[in-house]
Amino acid sequence: MSTTLAKPAEMADRKWYVIDAAGKPLGRVAAKAAVILRGKNKPTFTPNVDCGDHVIIINCDEAVLTGKKLEKKFHRTHSGWIGGLKETQYKTLMA
Known part of the structure; x- marks a missing residue:
């Protein structure tokens, strides 16, 4: 089996x-x-090796959502308790 492995450097x-x-x-x-x-x-x-790079995203507040996602899509968080689901519209998150 001939497998080529990348060098650590x-x-x-x-x-x-x-x-x-x-x-x-x-x-x-x-x-x-x-x-x-x-x-x-x-x-x-290689899937089992962390070989990724660093990323900086600028102007995140100017990103757009297509269609009617501002009104219809929600950001959901759950605390793990009964009735602990919180929903926030993307319109309020992007404001």
Whole structure:
């Protein structure tokens, strides 16, 4: 079995990426950041090794939600207790 393993020096080389979220859909920015954080944009990607890079997202308050998600979508948190579900509209979170 011939398996090529990346050297630890290659894995330790982490870069910083800056993503501008102004005017871009929130999901696309999150997906792009997840790929970079996981390291799937590198040719030496290995699922069991932390080979991701650092990400800074700027202008998060200017990200957009498409469609009617501001009114219809909710951010839900639960405390674990009975009746502990709290829902907040994205409209109030983005304000």
